[in-house]
Amino acid sequence: MPGAFEGETVTRRRLMGLTVHTAGGITAAAFTLPALGFALGPLFSREPFDWQPIGQPSDFPNNTYTTKVITIVQGIGSAGKTIAYVRARNPSIDTEHEDQYNHFIALSSRCMHLGCPVRFVAAAQRFICPCHGGVYDFRGMVSGGPPVRPLDRFYTRVRNGLVEIGPRYSVNSELQRFSPRDPGEPLDGIGQYLYPKRFSTSVLPKD
Numbered sequence: 563m564p565g566a567f568e569g570e571t572v573t574r575r576r577l578m579g580l581t582v583h584t585a586g587g588i589t590a591a592a593f594t595l596p597a598l599g600f601a602l603g604p605l606f607s608r609e610p611f612d613w614q615p616i617g618q619p620s621d622f623p624n625n626t627y628t629t630k631v632i633t634i635v636q637g638i639g640s641a642g643k644t645i646a647y648v649r650a651r652n653p654s655i656d657t658e659h660e661d662q663y664n665h666f667i668a669l670s671s672r673c674m675h676l677g678c679p680v681r682f683v684a685a686a687q688r689f690i691c692p693c694h695g696g697v698y699d700f701r702g703m704v705s706g707g708p709p710v711r712p713l714d715r716f717y718t719r720v721r722n723g724l725v726e727i728g729p730r731y732s733v734n735s736e737l738q739r740f741s742p743r744d745p746g747e748p749l750d751g752i753g754q755y756l757y758p759k760r761f762s763t764s765v766l767p768k769d
């Protein structure tokens with residue numbers, strides 16, 4: 563081989579070049595891989611969520627809502643708490659498919675326009691958002707203003723005589739379930755593809 567001594571299979575120049583390039587690659591990887599892991603890791607880690615008992619079934623009539631404070635982010639104290647509006651399912655108005663997770667209807671208090679807290683006004687049987695005039699009907703469907711989809715919901719179930727509340731999910735205008743989305747993200751038509759679910763959202767806890 564030109565430039566090599568007798569018996570050598572690679573020149574010293576080439577060996578040095580390979581060594582320098584290898585060392586450079588390792589150094590670059592040492593800087594970029596941790597940064598990439600730090601940036602992308604949260605996308606794939608699931609937010610933990612446990613079922614939380616919120617009361618006995620008799621605490622929740624089907625003709626009005628009971629307000630409950632629940633924890634949606636654990637380990638950060640009151641900053642991780644939110645309000646859920648809960649009532650028993652009413653077959654005369656709740657026409658969406660019934661399963662083990664919706665014997666009790668639990669609505670999020672987060673407005674689906676920009677996220678302000680909505681308030682249930684019993685006299686009007688409506689949820690009112692104070693920020694931009696969003697109005698939702700008794701089932702949490704949009705009946706006026708800028709919100710782009712119905713109020714989010716929480717899975718519920720009954721265990722050991724207690725109503726328990728689980729992860730949040732989003733719904734479209736036909737109350738079909740979707741993984742949780744952020745406010746301002748519509749789920750009807752092409753909206754469900756324009757705003758895909760995030761990997762970090764909670765999954766339904768195992769029984």
Ligand code: FES
Pocket residue numbers: 673674675676677678691692693694695696707708709
């Ligand atoms: S945040 Fe509720 S209407 Fe704008």
